[in-house]
Amino acid sequence: MRTGKPNWYLKTICPCCGQGLLLFVVCPICEYLTVKCLEMGDTFANPNKLENWFTETCPTCRIETSSFIPANSDHINKAGFDKSRYE
Ligand SMILES: [Zn+2]
Ligand SMILES: [Zn+2]
Secondary structure, three states: OOOOOOOOEEOOOOOOOOOOOOOEEEOOOOOOOEEEOOOOOOEEEEOOOOOOOOOOOOOOOOOEEHEEEEEEEEHHOOOOOOOOOOO
């Protein structure tokens, strides 16, 4: 059994690979919330506009998205996601 905080996923299949789970992640500096494809390891620029594709740096503070951390449900609620849109 894993302990600790659960990870949260967008209830949408990844448009880049058609199979990846989209994990919610946040910037550890500015708490910018987005999603990351677990299959490809790429971070989307905007969780509401997946068609904008990927970014390698945080859109607001410019640190690398490789240092983003899994989001908690508070982050996700604060960003305006309805409970029905993630799991
Ligand atoms: Zn993908
Ligand atoms: Zn940031």
